[in-house]
Amino acid sequence: MDAKIRLHVDHALALGQAVPLSQAQAHYLTGVMRLGPGAAVLLFNGRDGEWRAVLGPAGRRGAVAICEGQTRPLVLPPDLWLLFAPIKKARTDFIVEKAVELGVARILPVQTRHTNSERIRQDRLQAHAVEAAEQCGATFVPEVAELAPLDRVLEGWPIGRQLYWCDEGAAGQPATIAPIPGPAAILIGPEGGFSPDEAQRLRARPGVVALSLGPRILRADTAAVAAITLWQASNGDWR
Numbered sequence: 001m002d003a004k005i006r007l008h009v010d011h012a013l014a015l016g017q018a019v020p021l022s023q024a025q026a027h028y029l030t031g032v033m034r035l036g037p038g039a040a041v042l043l044f045n046g047r048d049g050e051w052r053a054v055l056g057p058a059g060r061r062g063a064v065a066i067c068e069g070q071t072r073p074l075v076l077p078p079d080l081w082l083l084f085a086p087i088k089k090a091r092t093d094f095i096v097e098k099a100v101e102l103g104v105a106r107i108l109p110v111q112t113r114h115t116n117s118e119r120i121r122q123d124r125l126q127a128h129a130v131e132a133a134e135q136c137g138a139t140f141v142p143e144v145a146e147l148a149p150l151d152r153v154l155e156g157w158p159i160g161r162q163l164y165w166c167d168e169g170a171a172g173q174p175a176t177i178a179p180i181p182g183p184a185a186i187l188i189g190p191e192g193g194f195s196p197d198e199a200q201r202l203r204a205r206p207g208v209v210a211l212s213l214g215p216r217i218l219r220a221d222t223a224a225v226a227a228i229t230l231w232q233a234s235n236g237d238w239r
Helices: 023-032 089-102 122-136 150-155 196-204 220-235
Strands: 006-008 018-021 040-044 050-059 062-072 080-084 106-111 162-166 184-188 208-211
Touching: 006 122, 018 023, 023 050, 023 062, 040 062, 080 089, 080 220, 089 106, 089 122, 089 220, 106 122, 106 150, 150 196, 162 220, 184 220, 196 208
Parallel strands: 006 040, 080 106, 080 184, 162 184, 162 208
Antiparallel strands: 018 062, 040 050, 050 062
C-alpha cells in the first residue's frame, strides 16, 4: 500500500532506523486513520529528507515506525524571511500556514505601533507550521520566532539581507520585484498600517525597498501571500 500520511518527527531518519512516535501521533494513525502494524507512512524531520516507514505495534505511550528507504531528499526553501505584525488569531494562523506552503525559511512576528495583538502563542504557531509542512509535501519546517518589537529586530538586522517593506502608501504603483540575488525578507504591517515615524525610519534605512502590491490596499493576510508570490516569481524557486 502506498504511503499517504506524512508526519513530522524530531528524530534521526536513516535506513533501518526505529523512529519513536508520540502518543498523539500513534492515536492519529491507529485510532483515527485505522492503520495497523505494517502500514506505510512518510516521515520527515527537516534535516534528513522524507522517508517511507512501516508502522510497528502501538502501545499506550506511542508507537514505533521503521524506516525502509528515502523517498525524497531534503529540499530547503529560498533564503526568504517573512516579518509580519500579528492580527486576529485565525488570520495569523493563515499567514503562517501560507508562508510555509509558499516557501519561506523563517517567520518572525513583530510588534509595531498599531499591532492589535500584544502576544502570540509561539508554540501554537510553530505547530501550525509543522501541520502545513505535513500537508504540502515540504521536507523543511521554518522556525516561527517569538514576537519581538520591530525596532529591536531592525537594530540587529543582518548585513546583506534585502528587506522588502510592503508600503500601503505605494498602492497604485506597479507591483513588481526586481531580480536581486541574495538573502531577503518581506515586512507586512498591521491592519492599522505603519505609524508615520515607523514609515520614516524604514525609508531612511539602507537596504530597504518600499514595495507596492498593486492598485488596492490589501488585508495583512492577503498582502503576505501576494508579496511572497511576487518574490518567489522573480527571485525564488518558482522560476
